[in-house]
Amino acid sequence: MTTAQISAKRPSTKHPHDDAPDTTAEFEELAHLPDGPERDALCQEVVRAWIPMAERLARQFRNRGESLEDLEQVAALGLVKAVRRYDPERGTAFESYAVPTVVGEVKRHFRDHMWGLHVPRRVQELRNRVRTAHRELSHSLDGRGPDVREIAEHTGLTEQEVKLGMEALESYTPLSLDAELPGSEDGYALVDTLGDQEPGYDLIVDREALKPKLSKLPERERQILYMRFFCDMTQSRIAEQLGISQMHVSRLISRTCTALCDQVMAESRN
Known part of the structure; x- marks a missing residue:
């Protein structure tokens, strides 16, 4: 049965909506049809008959950031749900049930997908x-x-x-981070105003974690670390000043730094 046949086989009935066809008989037939190809085909015919109303409802939500074509598809989905769930025995006109169903589907689309x-x-x-x-x-x-x-x-x-x-x-x-800021003449974007990671903070944390460990080191190890990392002295110069070999200085620095690192990491895990 075509849409034209639905409209032509009975006298037109006055509806609150000008684009509302009279599908009373079709809904009565649907209420008694079992699930199957025949019922699905009749549902499709009824949906096609009511599509103009669904599209009109969709147009009420245009210019809100979503394309009209997508809105019409969402409204059509709501119409399909309304056709399949409508029960004529409740005594309510289909459009009274379909309109809030279609509008609710469109609003749900905005709520769930557009924000x-x-x-x-x-x-x-x-x-x-x-x-x-x-x-x-x-x-x-x-x-x-x-x-x-x-x-x-x-x-x-x-x-x-x-x-x-x-x-x-x-x-x-x-707002996109690449959006140009108002009044900017040189392409200054929002992303240019954001701060970057400050490595100095990590340095402060590391130094504060090391302070109590450094104070417990033997005098010679503490002196070597001070000369190497705070006075920027070479290992050979440190060895010459302390009267030991450069190899010995290298081993002491490596051993002391490894021990300090292990202590700090052990504390961070506890």
Whole structure:
């Protein structure tokens, strides 16, 4: 059965929606059909008959960061769910059941897939109310944008809730780190304002961890390390000043540094 046949085989019935076909008989038939190819085919025909309404509902959400084609696909998915779940025996017109189902599917798509940051559902709802109020008030305030107090009075929200909703307006899509900063004339991007890892912090931590260990070293080992790493003396000069061989100095430095490293690492694991 085609969409044209659905529309032509009975007199047209007045519906709240101009694009709503009369599929009462088809739903009654679906209610008694068992699962199988025949039921699936009839479901597809009913879905095609109601597609214009689903597409109209999808267009209400355009210009919100998602392509109209994707919105229409999401709305069609909601329509399929509505057709398969609708029970005519409840006495409710199909469009009364389908409209909130389709709209809910589109809103869920925005909530679950379009937010660049995780925002609680309550905050998302505040954002929507603030955005709607801002648009409505802008038409009645001589072109100027409403302030927080005016939006709060219009929506019945507190000023704190309005401020939270306004902050969420900027959280829908995160700003790229490569985005050029306003007023920048030389391509200065947001990423250029971020700090980098400071190696000096690790150096401070290492020095503080070594201090108590260095104080417990024998005098000669402590003196050799001071001359080598703080006075920047060569091993041969240290050996000459202490009256020992360069090889002995090298072994003492290597042995002492290894022992200090082992002690610090052992403490960090405990």
